[in-house]
């Protein structure tokens with residue numbers, strides 16, 4: 001991203017629902033459209049989809065690898081998150097140096113030149129010595145020209161403290177939406193623009209559209225009804241913002257999520273999880289609008305929603 005950019009200017013295509021609510025044909029359509037739009041960053045993880053079906057373990061990365069081979073592509077920028085040992089949503093993970101290096105070889109083979117970032121995915125450990133072993137693996141990751149990263153870290157303070165001697169330039173994924181944000185937990189330890197926001201639609205919340213059984217939020221087992229009060233307040237912010245006729249009007253949750261994430265001063269990029277090509281196009285359309293129009297007033301109102 002450019003140093004002077006006032007807002008985060010990177011997007012990354014998420015794959016968490018591939019093999020779950022998004023089948024292989026649809027995943028291929030999403031990748032076709034993403035690539036055709038000039039976008040190159042794609043995020044995946046060993047345990048996607050986390051649908052608790054063991055037969056689906058590593059299915060999302062398989063779709064991605066198949067698309068890469070089918071299209072002969074070598075300029076994607078794939079972010080792989082590693083460490084999980086199953087897709088059952090359990091905290092079982094392995095982050096020893098030897099396992100991380102084995103998986104590094106595995107993903108270097110699977111994604112070739114497309115492999116860009118290698119992230120630890122979920123770490124509940126509080127033992128500094130064990131975490132230091134993970135840093136030793138990161139030394140090899142960085143030596144191979146691959147970007148090291150973090151995601152789902154329970155004790156970011158330990159990582160930050162060890163990093164005062166290792167000095168990795170970590171990319172860090174964290175949940176950040178109008179309902180819930182992990183930014184404060186990480187910002188206490190990491191400064192600068194190093195964060196990538198995920199869950200900007202709070203896992204598939206809608207401002208207007210109805211849900212069905214294939215809806216992402218339902219598949220994930222959340223109850224959208226719990227957020228009715230917050231959604232009503234978001235609608236009020238939007239109604240107020242839409243009185244400004246000099247920019248495209250707001251009417252959807254992904255627009256709210258993109259404003260809320262991109263304007264955050266520590267956000268480097270945003271993970272988006274469209275499940276259909278039309279959603280992908282509307283996401284890219286609004287991302288373009290963000291570069292042409294000023295929505296900072298809306299960002300400030302959304303931040304205020306969480307203060308009151």
Ligand SMILES: NC(=O)c1ccc[n+]([C@@H]2O[C@H](COP(=O)([O-])OP(=O)(O)OC[C@H]3O[C@@H](n4cnc5c(N)ncnc54)[C@H](OP(=O)(O)O)[C@@H]3O)[C@@H](O)[C@H]2O)c1
Nearest residue numbers: 014015016198199200201202203204215216271273275279
């Ligand atoms: N680091 C981590 O631990 C972590 C955790 C979670 C996610 N991630 C990454 O971040 C990516 C995105 O996360 P997420 O899936 O939680 O994101 P999200 O944006 O909160 O939810 C995605 C859902 O929002 C709806 N949606 C997205 N774009 C839309 C649009 N333009 N219009 C209407 N609805 C839209 C879709 O729901 P419907 O299908 O119901 O329409 C979609 O499945 C994941 O795929 C994954 O790669 C990382």
